[in-house]
Amino acid sequence: MTYDKQETKFRLGTRRSPLAMAQAEEARDRLAAAHGIEPAHIEIVAVTASGDRVQDRPLAEIGGKALWTRELDAWLAAGDIDFAVHSAKDVETIRPKEFAIAAVLPREDVRDVLIGAESIHALPQGAVVGTSAPRRAAQLLHARPDCKVVTFRGNVATRLAKLAAGEVDATFLASAGLRRLGETGTGHPLDENEWLPAPGQAAILIECRAGDERTRRFLAAIDHAPSRAAVAAERALLAALGGTCHSPIAVLTRIQGGDILLRGALFSPDGAEKVEGECLFPLGDSEGPARLAADLLARAVPAIAVHFAGSA
Numbered sequence: 001m002t003y004d005k006q007e008t009k010f011r012l013g014t015r016r017s018p019l020a021m022a023q024a025e026e027a028r029d030r031l032a033a034a035h036g037i038e039p040a041h042i043e044i045v046a047v048t049a050s051g052d053r054v055q056d057r058p059l060a061e062i063g064g065k066a067l068w069t070r071e072l073d074a075w076l077a078a079g080d081i082d083f084a085v086h087s088a089k090d091v092e093t094i095r096p097k098e099f100a101i102a103a104v105l106p107r108e109d110v111r112d113v114l115i116g117a118e119s120i121h122a123l124p125q126g127a128v129v130g131t132s133a134p135r136r137a138a139q140l141l142h143a144r145p146d147c148k149v150v151t152f153r154g155n156v157a158t159r160l161a162k163l164a165a166g167e168v169d170a171t172f173l174a175s176a177g178l179r180r181l182g183e184t185g186t187g188h189p190l191d192e193n194e195w196l197p198a199p200g201q202a203a204i205l206i207e208c209r210a211g212d213e214r215t216r217r218f219l220a221a222i223d224h225a226p227s228r229a230a231v232a233a234e235r236a237l238l239a240a241l242g243g244t245c246h247s248p249i250a251v252l253t254r255i256q257g258g259d260i261l262l263r264g265a266l267f268s269p270d271g272a273e274k275v276e277g278e279c280l281f282p283l284g285d286s287e288g289p290a291r292l293a294a295d296l297l298a299r300a301v302p303a304i305a306v307h308f309a310g311s312a
């Protein structure tokens with residue numbers, strides 16, 4: 001052991017939503033098990049993030065993914081917490097240099113779940129579907145141009161309540177979020193080969209200060225290498241594309257032995273245009289995602305390319 005089991009406490013920072021709390025507890029329990037310490041040794045410190053305060057407008061309009069991490073970033077930089085536990089999907093591609101991704105937990109089910117219909121094709125003609133994710137909106141309209149997309153935010157429980165109240169005919173949630181909240185029976189999972197997930201979906205990412213060797217060693221014990229490789233590839237693809245939370249991008253990663261198969265699809269926001277491609281490269285080849293990005297951008301029509309700064 002590289003730290004004093006009895007004396008040293010770690011402070012874990014998280015958002016306060018029920019899903020974020022469930023993820024924080026999972027990280028804490030994995031750390032306690034890996035190090036043979038009491039869970040109480042890791043103190044959970046919860047914050048209401050800016051992204052949770054504004055519920056009536058799409059995240060892309062009010063400041064993007066940074067609103068999920070702003071408060072925790074400040075606490076981490078100031079040393080008020082030792083590490084922060086995030087949904088990988090919610091963490092900006094470009095992060096402050098003083099932070100490092102110290103661990104990625106074993107990835108959950110990457111699929112989206114459709115709630116309100118059995119499949120995309122089973123949605124009634126002209127169905128009203130609630131989502132604020134550009135990827136879900138564009139992917140839906142690509143398959144079903146007759147549907148109407150309306151802005152839909154809030155945590156998992158809020159969205160389910162809005163659906164139950166009849167505000168929309170259907171909505172999407174990540175299977176991973178539902179499972180982590182113990183809601184396994186809700187909705188219909190969509191085949192991940194036909195309906196691609198978001199970069200980082202279903203993965204939990206833990207950041208600490210890059211120079212904090214003690215915490216880095218502590219967190220390394222629960223790092224899951226295949227999940228880390230997949231998340232790194234997806235984040236690298238997004239970075240090479242110059243994508244933001246405005247960019248309709250979907251991605252699916254498979255680790256096959258020593259190789260990564262990375263599939264990506266870019267859309268125009270109205271779903272009319274789509275470009276898709278894949279790239280197979282050895283684990284550790286950091287150029288693979290950039291090759292796929294270049295291929296996609298080379299084939300993207302302007303209505304797609306305009307949403308990706310990497311095209312410049």
Ligand SMILES: NCc1[nH]cc(CCC(=O)O)c1CC(=O)O
Nearest residue numbers: 087089173174176177201202203
């Ligand atoms: N943008 C919100 C968000 N961030 C992570 C998840 C779910 C869990 C995950 O994908 O890891 C969700 C909710 C959703 O998309 O249903």
